[in-house]
Amino acid sequence: MYDVIIIGAGPAGVSASLYTKRANLNTLIIYHDKSGLEKAELIENYYGFENGITGKELYNEGIKQAKRLGTEVLDEEVINIKMEEKGFTVITNKNEYQTKTVIFATGNKKNTPKIKGIKEFEGKGISYCAVCDGFFYRNKNIAVIGSGNYAISETNELINLAKEITILTDGKTAPEIRADNVKIVPKKIREVRGETRVEEVEFEDNTKLPVDGIFVANGIAGSSEFAKKLGILTNKENIVVNENMETNIPGIYACGDCTGGILQVSKAVYEGAKAGLEVIKYVRNKN
Ligand SMILES: Cc1cc2nc3c(=O)[nH]c(=O)nc-3n(C[C@H](O)[C@H](O)[C@H](O)COP(=O)(O)OP(=O)(O)OC[C@H]3O[C@@H](n4cnc5c(N)ncnc54)[C@H](O)[C@@H]3O)c2cc1C
Known part of the structure; x- marks a missing residue:
């Protein structure tokens, strides 16, 4: 563990890893x-570089620095996090x-697709979390918007609940998924429509798909998607932390743009740095 x-x-x-690793904590960084x-x-506005530095160079140097100190660094996409009795499964x-602990340093990428109707129907048939809202759609016809590993992972959460699931890739290609009640539709989406709730998706080719609900799982999951799954407080998609970078869930910290x-x-x-230092205290207290 x-x-x-x-x-x-x-x-x-x-930066968090520099502190946890040098305090001898068994540290893993996952990025993708x-x-x-x-x-x-x-x-040009960061300390220590006379002529500035490109963002790409700074990013790569950071990863090399973490590795040189012996931190394990893996290029993998995190698709889910589960709370367990003695910590978390990533x-x-x-x-x-x-x-034992998780630090979110996932940046501030926003994953809401720019499709008319998505924002308007949030909470009225548009959901961002299969494990939270899937139960409301048992035996109903639903769609999942997305085309990557995260969309497949969300679909898997829904397979045994929903009647029919249509993965809408909005023109992209998606990995195959084998299940009798799942199909993939790669058409471009024009709009999500309904009276008071989501009722149908209209495609660019003027065809329509009636749906009872839509799960958005666009791109790779970011902090706000994970926060919803774990019950972490957010404010306008940012993770809420105190001055110690602690979220409302003990053992989960967040730092940086997220x-x-x-x-x-x-x-x-x-x-x-602050999150790293606080994790060191937390883990030592638990041991
Ligand atoms: C165009 C532009 C110019 C900028 N110029 C400046 C500047 O001049 N000066 C300045 O100080 N700042 C600048 N910034 C801002 C700066 O880049 C950010 O503030 C900084 O990168 C935030 O660091 P972070 O570690 O919080 O997140 P990020 O650097 O965004 O890192 C996020 C990490 O999370 C990983 N990740 C996210 N989701 C997952 C997942 N599901 N699974 C696995 N890994 C995941 C990503 O792979 C990445 O490694 C600029 C930003 C932009 C976009």
Whole structure:
């Protein structure tokens, strides 16, 4: 069992690991997909680089620094996290890992697709969490919007509850899934419609699909999706933390862009350090 699993290898996640690893905690960093940093052409407002540094370079150097200190760093996509009696199970597209604590350092990527009707019908047939809301759709016809590992994982949560599930990839290709009540429709979506609740999806080719509900599982899961599954408090999709980077769930911490506020490397580094230091205290108290 790991002492801590850090999800994210940007400035917040790596910074947390520098403290936990050097305090001899069994530390695992899991990352996948881009960091906000990789989009930054040149960073000139972070300490220590006379001529600035490209975001990509800073990101890669951070990962190398964590590895040099002996931290295990894996490129895998986290698709689910479960609370267990003695900690947490972090499930990726490749494996499952047990840990005493989790630090979210997942950045501030927002996954809501820009499809007309999605925002309007949130809570009225649009859901972002299969394990939370799946039960409301037993024996109903539902759709899952998404095309990656996360969409498949959410679909698997719903297979034994729903009557029919249609995976809507919005024009992308999705991995195969074998189940009698699941089909994949790769058409481009125009709009989600209904009177007071979601009733149908209209496609660009003018065809329609009647549905009782839609689960959004677009792209790779971020902090707000995990927060919903675990009951972590959020505010406008940011994870709510106290000054110790603790969430409302003991053993779960968050740092960096996923907690909102100033979206800058310096703030991510500070919060990562603080989360790391607090995890050290938490794990030592438990032992
Ligand atoms: C265009 C642009 C320019 C910027 N310029 C500046 C600048 O000049 N100065 C400055 O200080 N800041 C700048 N920033 C902001 C800076 O990039 C962020 O504040 C910083 O990267 C936040 O760090 P983080 O560790 O919180 O998140 P990120 O760096 O975004 O890292 C998130 C990590 O989470 C991982 N992750 C997310 N979901 C999953 C999942 N499901 N499974 C596995 N891994 C996952 C990602 O792979 C990544 O490793 C800029 C940002 C952008 C977009």
